[in-house]
Amino acid sequence: MRDWGESAPYVNLNETRVSDLSSLAGLRNLKSLSLNYSSVTDLSPISRFSELEDLRCLQTQVGDLSPLAGMGNLRFVFLDGTRVTDLSPLAGLENLEELSLSFTLVGDLTPLTNAKSLKVLCITHTSICDLSPLAGLENLEVLYASSTPVSDLVPLAGLTNLRSLRLSRTQVTELSPLAGMDKLEELWLDGTLLRDLSPLAGLENLTHVTLLNTPVTREEIDELQAQLPYCRIDVQCPSGMDVTDDAKR
Numbered sequence: 572m573r574d575w576g577e578s579a580p581y582v583n584l585n586e587t588r589v590s591d592l593s594s595l596a597g598l599r600n601l602k603s604l605s606l607n608y609s610s611v612t613d614l615s616p617i618s619r620f621s622e623l624e625d626l627r628c629l630q631t632q633v634g635d636l637s638p639l640a641g642m643g644n645l646r647f648v649f650l651d652g653t654r655v656t657d658l659s660p661l662a663g664l665e666n667l668e669e670l671s672l673s674f675t676l677v678g679d680l681t682p683l684t685n686a687k688s689l690k691v692l693c694i695t696h697t698s699i700c701d702l703s704p705l706a707g708l709e710n711l712e713v714l715y716a717s718s719t720p721v722s723d724l725v726p727l728a729g730l731t732n733l734r735s736l737r738l739s740r741t742q743v744t745e746l747s748p749l750a751g752m753d754k755l756e757e758l759w760l761d762g763t764l765l766r767d768l769s770p771l772a773g774l775e776n777l778t779h780v781t782l783l784n785t786p787v788t789r790e791e792i793d794e795l796q797a798q799l800p801y802c803r804i805d806v807q808c809p810s811g812m813d814v815t816d817d818a819k820r
Contacts, residue, residue: 579598579600581602581604581605582603584611585609586607587609589606589611591613592615595617599621600622601620601623602624603623603624604620604623605627606627606631606633607628607630607631608630608631610632611632612633613633613635614633618639618640618641618642620642622644623644623645625645625646626639626649627647629651630651630652633654633655634653636650636655636657636660639661639664643663643665643666644666645664645667646668646688648661650672650675651671651672651674651675652673652674652675655677656676656677657677658679658680658681658682659682660682662682665688666688668690669690669692670683670693671691672694673695676697677694677698677699678697678698678699678700679704683708684704686708687707687708690710691713693713693715694714694719695715695716695718696717696718696719699720700720702716702726702727704726705726706729709729709730709731709732711732712734712735713734714736715735715737717739717740717741719741721743722741724746725748727752728748730752731754733754734755735755735756735758736752736759737758738760739759739761739763741763743764743765744764750771750773754776755774755776756776756778757777757778758781760782761783761785762783762785763785764785765782765786766786766788767791768787768792768795771799772795772798774799778802780795780802782804782805783807
């Protein structure tokens with residue numbers, strides 16, 4: 572591997588066969604490290620990167636996040652498709668703004684209880700069912716939880732800054748916890764067993780709701796449309812779009 576010196580602020584090792592990060596150890600000013608689709612498995616060599624803000628490890632064999640435990644400047648962490656199961660090392664990262672965990676074996680969000688700066692969280696295609704650790708994250712703006720066993724939205728009731736919420740192919744049947752989310756703009760509910768849309772009637776900022784493959788009646792949809800005339804309500808798949816397109820996020 573090349574000698575990076577000490578001044579490189581950004582390193583991109585995407586789609587390489589690099590597995591050993593020890594040659595990066597001297598990069599004291601590194602702010603962004605991208606390892607997507609690489610052969611990296613061990614993050615230990617970057618544990619002293621105190622300035623690192625952005626870490627991307629999509630589709631790698633990374634499983635242990637303990638090297639990240641003291642990296643207080645981390646703001647963006649992308650771990651989709653990795654072997655990560657335990658988020659405990661992230662518990663003290665108070666500046667974390669965006670975290671993506673799609674297609675991982677993570678099942679518990681408890682370590683994120685105090686992630687007060689978190690704005691974007693993606694947990695699609697995980698076994699996460701309990702959203703209660705998110706109850707106090709008032710800065711959360713985007714939550715993607717499609718294709719999870721989530722059923723209870725009560726923990727989200729106080730998250731009034733949410734703008735985008737994706738819950739397709741979940742066990743959600745009750746939307747009343749969303750009734751006070753005045754900033755909500757986008758809501759994906761495809762493949763759920765929802766029947767009552769009335770909690771959405773007062774959400775005047777809603778611009779897009781998807782209801783593909785749900786038991787909601789035409790009458791209920793028409794009523795919601797009358798109450799939210801500027802909201803696009805999808806009840807059938809637009810031409811050229813796959814029903815599972817949102818699985819990518």
